Structures are given as structure tokens and as C-alpha cells.
Amino acid sequence: MYNVRMSNERLRAAMAAGGWTHASLAEATGMDPKSVERWVNLGRIPRRRTAIRAAETLGQDVHVLWPALRQARTARAVSPELVALYDQRADVPASAFVNMFATARDNIDVLVYAAVFLHEAYPRLNDLLIERAEAGCAIRIAVGDADSANVQQRGKEEKFGYGIESRCRLALLHYRDLQATPGIELRTHATTLYNSIYRADQEMLVNAHLWGVNAFGAPVWHLRRTLDGGLFDTYTESFNAVWRTARAVEG
CATH class of the missing domain: 1.10.260.40 (lambda repressor-like DNA-binding domains)
Incomplete structure (x- = not known):
């Protein structure tokens, strides 16, 4: 022991x-x-x-x-906010995302191009997000604009052709039903996505992207906020910067 x-x-x-x-x-x-x-x-x-x-x-x-x-x-933690480091997203169990969202009380933020694996792995994801919003949690979801140059470029880099664009559209379809729920905001963004960010209150999973590699093969940082101005706050500020550029989904 x-x-x-x-x-x-x-x-x-x-x-x-x-x-x-x-x-x-x-x-x-x-x-x-x-x-x-x-x-x-x-x-x-x-x-x-x-x-x-x-x-x-x-x-x-x-x-x-x-x-x-x-x-x-594996490695020595160099940050007090680093809880775990996964070699690739495929190593992260779906329960890690679900449990993190399920325990959120104040904020849930999702910044991705598509991340359709979440709905595939946990079909009740929308129900869970609605439950959290109805409990007072503010939820912001930003998915990739399928028609943007950056999304199309990512598809070329990952050798998916139009795959990433179709997955962005599919992600939008998954999340669109949430718009009727107060407290949930859905936007599309056209930024270069350096990291996918999944935040729930003081917990965060960051999928750090690699050129030419699909997101499931890239590493994931599990962070927990323990200090001001640390890694957690840096990624939170990055999310906020993208959110300000994103466009609200209509209808």
C-alpha cells in the first residue's frame, strides 16, 4: 500500500x-x-x-x-492540476465523460469539431444534458462549421476526405434538439481546432490534436482546477475565445 x-x-x-x-x-x-x-x-x-x-x-x-x-x-506529473494522461482518446472510457457531466452543477462546456463518439457510446447524452440544464447548469456546446475552410482542411490532413464534414453535420443534428431547453446554447465555429475541450465545473478532459491523426488516436489530459492561472484556466480561456467567434445555431 x-x-x-x-x-x-x-x-x-x-x-x-x-x-x-x-x-x-x-x-x-x-x-x-x-x-x-x-x-x-x-x-x-x-x-x-x-x-x-x-x-x-x-x-x-x-x-x-x-x-x-x-x-x-508512466510519467511524473509536472502540473498539480494533471489528474491523468491518456496516450490516446480511445483509452478514455465513455464513463469518464458521462460521469464528469453527470456531476456538474454550474457549467458544462464542449468544444469539438464533431465528437460523435459521445452519442454513439452513450445514447442518453442529450437526456443527461437536459437534466443538468434543468438543475441549473449552464451548458455551452460548440461544434465545427462543416462548410468552413478549417474543417475541410482538417479532413484533408486526417485523410478522411469529406468524412469530417459529414460528422460535423451529424453532431449538429445530435445536439439541435437541445436548443429548446433553457440554459443550453449551441453554436458552430470555424476556428482551427488545436484541442477538443470537455469541461464540467472544475474537471476537464482535453483531447490534444496531432497533425494527420484522427482525434481518437491523440492524447487526452484530465485536468482538475486547483489554482488560479494554471492549465485549467488556460484551456478555459481558449474555449471562451472560440465561443466569442462562434455563431448561434438558428431554428
Whole structure:
């Protein structure tokens, strides 16, 4: 076991959401309830095999619950806001996006060209966003303008031809039904997309794009805001800059 001094609030929230107690999770993972209590209250990190079993039981990504398990094997975190670094978006479970949005209370921001994988992986995405908006969450979604030069150029670079343009139109169709919901704004943008940004309150997933590589093959930063003027704020400012250039979708 590794020792850290902070409680694991991510694990606490995951257990509460699923109705798990220290005792019930301990039974499901073959551990002692005191060990589970230490995971939550003292931030203790279980052995990798145990952590994976616990994460699967909770329906969570093990590296979201215990980021240090990834960092210990791959790279040293250079920012206190870096929770996890995924080699490619394909490594990020859909539940990471869904759970992040589901726990948002104040803000959800999405900046993409298309990202149709979200609706494909989680057909209830629109229902979830409507639920969050009705609970008072302000939601901003910016998708790529299929007719813009930058979107068309991205298609050439990724060797998709017209694929990216059609995916932008499909994304717009997915999100268009949300316009009738107060608190949800939908816009299209024509900017060069250096990063896709998925933000929910103080959590953010940033898909950093690579030339000639589809977004699913590019790395993803999981950030959590812990200070002023850090990485999180930098990407938030980038989102806001694009949002100001974007056009509201009519109808």
C-alpha cells in the first residue's frame, strides 16, 4: 500500500452514487472494511490488482479513482492540476465523460469539431444534458462549421476526405434538439481546432490534436482546477475565445 495524506473524494463520490458502503465494497473486492475506509478517508492507494477490481465494481476508470497508479508507471506529473494522461482518446472510457457531466452543477462546456463518439457510446447524452440544464447548469456546446475552410482542411490532413464534414453535420443534428431547453446554447465555429475541450465545473478532459491523426488516436489530459492561472484556466480561456467567434445555431 502507498501512503498519501489526503482523502479520496473521487472514490467517496463514486461509492455514494452507487450506494456502496465500506463494508459492501470490501466484500465485493475481497478486502477488509478498514482497508476500504482507509482508501476513502486517508487516501491510501490499494495494490493495482485490487484497485482495478474495485474500479470495475464501481463502474469507474481505475486511473480516475487513483491517478497515481498511472503516473507511477508512466510519467511524473509536472502540473498539480494533471489528474491523468491518456496516450490516446480511445483509452478514455465513455464513463469518464458521462460521469464528469453527470456531476456538474454550474457549467458544462464542449468544444469539438464533431465528437460523435459521445452519442454513439452513450445514447442518453442529450437526456443527461437536459437534466443538468434543468438543475441549473449552464451548458455551452460548440461544434465545427462543416462548410468552413478549417474543417475541410482538417479532413484533408486526417485523410478522411469529406468524412469530417459529414460528422460535423451529424453532431449538429445530435445536439439541435437541445436548443429548446433553457440554459443550453449551441453554436458552430470555424476556428482551427488545436484541442477538443470537455469541461464540467472544475474537471476537464482535453483531447490534444496531432497533425494527420484522427482525434481518437491523440492524447487526452484530465485536468482538475486547483489554482488560479494554471492549465485549467488556460484551456478555459481558449474555449471562451472560440465561443466569442462562434455563431448561434438558428431554428
